Amino acid sequence: MINCVIIDDEPLAREGLANYVREVDFLQLTGTCENPIALMKLLDEHPVDLIFLDIQMPKMNGIDFLKIVQNPPMVIITTAYPSYALEGFQLNVLDYLLKPVTFDRFFKSANKAKDYHRLLTQSAQSGIQKEEPDADYFFIKCGNKYEKIYFDDIMYVEGMQNYVSIYTVKGKYMTLLNLKNLEQNLDSRAFIRVHKSYIVSISKIEGLEGNEIFIQTHRISISRNYREQVIAQVVECKLWDKIKLS
DSSP states (O other): OEEEEEEOSOHHHHHHHHHHHHHOTTEEEEEEESSHHHHHHHHHHSOOSEEEEOSSOSSSOHHHHHHHOSSOOEEEEEESOGGGHHHHHHTTOSEEEESSOOHHHHHHHHHHHHHHHHHHHHHHHTOOOTTOTTOOEEEEEETTEEEEEEGGGEEEEEEETTEEEEEESSOEEEESOOHHHHHHTSOTTTEEEEETTEEEEGGGOOEEETTEEEETTEEEEOOHHHHHHHIIIIIGGGOOOHHHHO
């Protein structure tokens, strides 16, 4: 069961979503709030897995709330304003529902939350065992299949909202994972973050030019925030030049 709350300053909007929640057997409505200030108090009092969050609200809007809250639950944006979609996904929201929300669209979004919640639960119970030094592989769920991924086969990882695509020498695998959580389970001596959306295997890097890394036929962008660290960790420690060789 997924415990959820609805945050919206419009009473009719809250009631409409609440009726949708009651129709879905795996959702449990914990409460409703008029604004994020009231939500913060509710989060302290009750376990919450999922927030249906409006954006335009008095006192504090939904985007500002996401920017300041630490480790928020799953979030599905519900708003009449499509212009916030990009910013919302950059803050790792699970989905973005435009009002008026149909039940069909709501149900698809709820099922996405169900799949992600199941994955989080499985990860908490088993997880990728980084502390085992002899574990040279892990499993991920791709659709209905569990795929075995060897660390040595990984070329790079791309994060997309709450999904990641793992590019290996054998192929591409997509799974429901958070890029930040995946990074915490990778050896920092073997993998490096080069962009908010990319982690690469250092040993697979074949070259760098400008703001791009070359791995086989792939070109991965290096963001300005990570460039200095990438050059220091990947290039400078292995750079042969006239000064070092003299």
